[in-house]
Amino acid sequence: MMANLQELLPVILIMAGVTFLTRSAPFILLSGKADHPMLQFLARYIPPAIMTLLVLYSFGSVEFATSPFGLPELTAAMLTVGTHLLWRHALLSICVGTAFYMVAVQQLI
Amino acid sequence: MHVLPAAWRASLPVMFGYVPLGMAFGILFQDLGYPWYLATLMGLLVYAGAAQFMAVGLLAAHAGLIEIAVSTFALNLRHVFFGLSMLDRYRCSGLKKLYLIFGLTDETYSLATSATPPVAGDPSDYYFAITALNQSYWVVGCTLGAITGSAVEFDSTGMEFALTALFLVLLLEQWKAVRTVFPFLVAASCGLIALIYFKTQMLLVSISLSLILLVLRYRYSGNS
Numbered sequence: 001m002m003a004n005l006q007e008l009l010p011v012i013l014i015m016a017g018v019t020f021l022t023r024s025a026p027f028i029l030l031s032g033k034a035d036h037p038m039l040q041f042l043a044r045y046i047p048p049a050i051m052t053l054l055v056l057y058s059f060g061s062v063e064f065a066t067s068p069f070g071l072p073e074l075t076a077a078m079l080t081v082g083t084h085l086l087w088r089h090a091l092l093s094i095c096v097g098t099a100f101y102m103v104a105v106q107q108l109i
Numbered sequence: 110m111h112v113l114p115a116a117w118r119a120s121l122p123v124m125f126g127y128v129p130l131g132m133a134f135g136i137l138f139q140d141l142g143y144p145w146y147l148a149t150l151m152g153l154l155v156y157a158g159a160a161q162f163m164a165v166g167l168l169a170a171h172a173g174l175i176e177i178a179v180s181t182f183a184l185n186l187r188h189v190f191f192g193l194s195m196l197d198r199y200r201c202s203g204l205k206k207l208y209l210i211f212g213l214t215d216e217t218y219s220l221a222t223s224a225t226p227p228v229a230g231d232p233s234d235y236y237f238a239i240t241a242l243n244q245s246y247w248v249v250g251c252t253l254g255a256i257t258g259s260a261v262e263f264d265s266t267g268m269e270f271a272l273t274a275l276f277l278v279l280l281l282e283q284w285k286a287v288r289t290v291f292p293f294l295v296a297a298s299c300g301l302i303a304l305i306y307f308k309t310q311m312l313l314v315s316i317s318l319s320l321i322l323l324v325l326r327y328r329y330s331g332n333s
Contacts, residue, residue, distance in 0.1 A: 008143060012150055016156075018185065019155055020210070021182075023189075024192070026189055026193045027199070034200065038327055042323060042324070043194040046292075046319075047223070048292040048293055049296035049323065050190070050296070051223070052292075052293050052300060053299070055273070056300035056315075057311055094122040094271055098125060098270045102265075102267035102268055106267060
């Protein structure tokens with residue numbers, strides 16, 4: 001037990017330190033500059049860009065070339081978007097899409 | 110903290126994603142022969158999903174500390190760009206701010222940039238509650254996975270789609286808030302290029318490219 005802890009603690013601490021470094025860098029380097037017009041501009045337009053990229057990234061590992069050709073993912077995504085456009089209730093949209101996806105990958109394929 | 114009910118509702122989708130993903134990590138992690146509480150400790154101190162999964166692979170291959178540090182850095186470098194757009198929102202100070210920065214995962218960033226804090230109450234309390242709830246889901250997932258191992262009864266295959274669905278919903282919300290095509294168009298183009306040419310570092314490459322284009326756009330188009 002102690003050997004495990006001694007072996008892994010440095011790994012955990014270094015990973016924690018490096019991760020915090022990447023998350024805190026802009027706050028340290030740009031402290032007090034939040035009112036700069038360019039940062040205001042970026043604060044407005046980075047979130048939509050990153051959300052687009054996170055969606056693309058989520059679909060990046062889907063195999064569209066082989067069966068089932070990404071159909072579970074695409075259908076679940078369309079259900080999520082459709083539900084959200086109809087009721088604009090985030091949790092409902094997410095539950096509908098996720099429930100369909102779970103049934104699809106566990107039962108249908 | 111009367112912001113708690115609103116934060117809880119906003120963070121629920123992350124729970125559906127973090128608990129099964131954290132459990133998947135815990136299961137892989139205890140397969141390496143480590144005691145369960147080290148998975149808990151990792152969720153508490155590191156709190157970076159992709160990096161923790163990567164660490165399982167590196168630990169299994171007996172990678173050195175420097176290799177682990179460099180890989181973690183490369184994988185998490187995208188977070189630098191998250192902070193850029195949070196300077197204004199995370200204006201509080203002290204330990205609360207330190208924790209907000211520490212907990213700035215992809216999902217927490219997505220919620221904090223899309224959700225509107227309740228009118229009553231301090232916005233930073235709301236962001237703090239979301240961050241802490243999200244981390245608690247992750248830590249619970251890591252711990253459960255490591256304790257139960259692969260003997261879990263409930264088949265949660267596919268539940269991680271909740272995070273994809275969350276990003277989709279927040280993308281729609283961003284569209285409703287911004288109503289301008291160019292950030293979406295810029296990101297979609299950069300994202301496709303990165304998926305084709307730089308798949309292993311897709312997010313870092315595509316976020317960097319998008320940022321460069323957004324800065325150019327700011328420089329050369331009347332700063333609107």
